[in-house]
Amino acid sequence: MLKETYVCTSCETAYPSTPDIWKCPCGGLLKIEWEKPAFSKKEIQSELPGMWRYERALPFHSRCSVWEEVTMGEGYTPLVPLSQDDPHTFVKVDYMMPTLSFKDRGAAVLIAKAKEWGVKKVIADSSGNAGTSIAAYAKRAQIECDIFLGTSTSPKKVAQISAHGANIRMVDGTREDVAKAAQLAVQQEGTFYASHVFNPYFYEGTKTYAYEMWEQLSRVPDTLIIPAGNGTLLLGVYQGFCELLAEGLIEALPKIVAVQAENCAPLAEAFYEQRLEKVSVQNKGTIAEGIAIAAPERAAQILHATKQTNGYILTVNEQEIKGAHTALAAKGFYVEPTTAANYAGFLKHRRMAHERIVLPLCGAGLKAI
Ligand SMILES: Cc1ncc(COP(=O)(O)O)c(C=O)c1O
Ligand SMILES: [Zn+2]
Incomplete structure (x- = not known):
């Protein structure tokens, strides 16, 4: 076991x-x-559906696979060229997920683990998409769920969470106030905190993004451009590539370029001040609501991961985000503004000739606009 x-x-x-x-x-x-059991390339690529094909790298015992009761087919999302005239840039279409965002990777693992533990109720806080994923998977696992949200959360995300039968607990305050309210409820009620930020099982799920990319490309890309708020995708991806490196399946880590909105960029600020510890700024407001995190809890880890890969952090302004949204739609991809922010980051990145880049399209447009 x-x-x-x-x-x-x-x-x-x-x-x-x-x-x-x-x-x-x-x-x-x-x-x-x-x-973890050691795995060769052949062993890790099983015939199981979606991201569960990497079950060997996930913290479940294969003979009692509780995840099978929870899965909705998440993962193994398409990796396609951004456009025909650029053979070196790929998008990973992570909005093709059961709840239309990449957060399903983490929520599927976290809720499967909660079910394995016999948890009866979960509490989580979110800017929208993580809460939607937790609510959907909790419902499927027949676990009661409370989601704490800020009053400015996109109405469409609130509707999605509510449709899954979660109790919505609105907090009039900052994203940090919402998290504090959830943590207080966890403490007072003695409930399981299904936090995508704090609970490390969530990152076991998001790491599958790296495994998939490695398999789909048959090699490691040179650069990953990733939107970063709390860093649940960025840190999962970093962990996934570190595991592949440790198993000898890849030779080097790809460079991670993190993207933040100029109006809420604590990680970028810390990076350029050469600080490595937790940082906080005032959120001046951005349409990229998924990355509007003024005080990311795992800032030190995000900064470390970015540095370790020789990466960097760049910021994009609101105009650039809107322009990127239109530009992506013109290529056929209708995404939410947080994903558009990442594309704006890609457009600003000074790429080298033939640099092989992968971007996630991590949230669907119909969720937010
Ligand atoms: C669509 C989308 N992209 C990116 C992110 C950023 O993820 P993280 O805050 O884990 O860095 C989020 C977070 O909610 C999101 O919803
Ligand atoms: Zn300690």
């Missing part, structure tokens, strides 16, 4: 991984350590 352990990223204390812990008492963030 696999035994997963939570380890504090600050003080290195180890805990059994259980539903009642989401942060170390020292305040440190948790990571999971577990003995």
Whole structure:
């Protein structure tokens, strides 16, 4: 049987991984350590559906695959050229997911784990898409669900969450206030915190983005351009590529270029001030609501991952985001503004000749506009 352990990223204390812990008492963030079976290229590419083809790299025991009761076919999304005249740029169409965003990768793993643990109720906070994913998978797993949202959340995302039967708990405040309200409820009610930010199982799901890309391209791209708010995709992707490197299946990590909205860019600010710790700014307002995170909890890890890959962080303004939205639609892709922000980042990135780039199209346009 696999035994997963939570380890504090600050003080290195180890805990059994259980539903009642989401942060170390020292305040440190948790990571999971577990003995993964070694895998060759052939072993890792199983015949299972979607992202579960990498089951061997996921923290479930294959003989009692609780995820089979939860899956809605998420993952193994198309990787296609951005356009016919650019053979070196690919988009990974992660809006082709059950709830129309990449967050389904993380939610499927996290909720499957909650079901394995016998959790009866979950609480989460979100800017919209993670809450939608958690609500959908919780419903499928027959787990009660409360989602904390800010009052400015896109009405279409609120409608989606509500349709899945989650209790919506509106908070009139900043994104940080919403998270604090959820954490207080978790503490008072003794409920499982299905946080896409704090719970490391979520990143076990988002790492499949890296595995898929590696298999679909038959090699590692030179550069990944990734929108970063709390960094759940960025950190999952980094983890996935680090695992492939550790198994000897790739020779180098791709460069990670993180994209933030100019009006809410704590990571970019820290990067250029050469700081590596948690940072916070004032959110001046952006249509890229998915990355409007003024104080990302895992900032230090995001900055570290970006540096480790020789990457960097760039910002895009509201005009550039709107222009990128139109430009992507003209290529056939209708995305939400957060994804458009990432495309705007791609357009600003000074690429080298023949640099092979992959961008995620991580949220569908009908969700937000
Ligand atoms: C469509 C979309 N893209 C990107 C992101 C950014 O993800 P993260 O905050 O985990 O960095 C989000 C987050 O909600 C999102 O909804
Ligand atoms: Zn600690």
